[in-house]
Amino acid sequence: MLAHHTLTGPEDAPVLVLGNALGTTTDLWSDFSLPFRLLRFDHRGHGLSPAIDGPCTIADLAGDVVELLDHLELRQVYYCGVSLGGMVGMWLAAHTDRISRLALVCTTAWVPDKGRLDERIAQLRSSGMESVADTIMSRWFTPLCPPDAVARFRAELLNVDLPTYLACVEAVREMDLRADLVKIDVPTVVIAAAQDHATPTELVRQTADELPDSELYVVGDAAHLAVVEAPRTISVILDDHFGNDLT
Template sequence: MIPHFTLSGQEDAPVLVLGNAPGTTTALWNDFPLPFRLLRFDLPGHGGSAPAEHATVESLASGVVELLDHLGLRRVHYCGVSLGGMLGMWLAANTDRIDRLALVCTSAWQPDKSGWDERISAVRSSGLAAVADAIVSRWFTPAFSPAAVTRFRTDLLAVDTASYLACARAVRDADLRPELAKIDAPTVVIAAARDQETPPECARQIAEDLPNSDLYIVGDAAHLAVVEAPRTISVILDGHLGDA
């Protein structure tokens, strides 16, 4: 299924696909004025995308391939956060559509699934409102803009519950470690020092298994580091993607 998308920027610029974390929409990338043609898409039941009760990393990544085919895009750069990063790993390992890859605050697998099990159980029984504050507190450091935190919390609560659960299970159940050896696209792996969802060790493990990668740790930011530290990360991305 083709997700809801936006495509903006100069038509002759390289296309950079941007993948989101569960609970966020294309607004995640509003502060990224990168010199690319930006293709942003929403996960199922997020933003403008149709809901879905079941999802896997493979099925979601296949939707990205459908989107690229729909737009007539043969090769693209890809940058993803959290689940969006997992989709990027799958795409780079299993298709020939990715020129350069950027993985931000993500992991190849979840060694301890108990946190996701508890979140899924709480959402199933009481809805997203029961976990919204806890989720947002892990997305940002305490000093981050209260107005921005409120905006992202509002977007989270607007997500279709069944679709959020589907995406949460996709993160919990994925194991992309066998895929990493198949990735030959030049890759930058970016972690945030204060990320509790996907700590820097997750990024280090990915980088160690990727033969053609560079690792960066962003200082004072949490899981949605692309929101808290957009300038720092955009400089890293521009350096990685701009010399392609």
């Protein structure tokens, strides 16, 4: 299964892979302008990527990225991931040599509050995606986010294949990458959002503290999808972090 993807930007620039949050597509990065060759992809069952039948793990989702890199003949890349995309990035950096620099946005190495995910899984199974969409939007965005942006991402969420989405939620629930953090020996920038109630700053900080070579930033006026609400601020951080390797 090859993930749907786009590869855009200067052909002679370093490749930066952009990993999406659960329930989003490559549109997550539509407001970003970075001086790299950008590889965007959709997780399985999201956007134009094929759905799956059965369970999956974070390692499986990371395997999709490795398959994509092999297909494009990319030996080593930069990687930036949001939420689920960040979890995939941590696995890749810990278990492969394909990542030379890493950025983690509004993500965590484990989920201590598994009860919240259990409730979401039960509600999804009984009532479908529409029943959780508004709650998810309230976690993704602050009240100041433009309504048209919220509506766009809500519509994308509703188009995600439900069985695959459930499999990905269960993968997040079962994930524990804490022991892998010390294996990540590449420069890493970690970005939290002050108004992120899905992955609170303190949880993000715990992940950053366990990484051997990391720097933590906290973005103020943003919630879980901080790359949508604060793209310019995050672009500057990413440009500085990945640009350090260009000289």
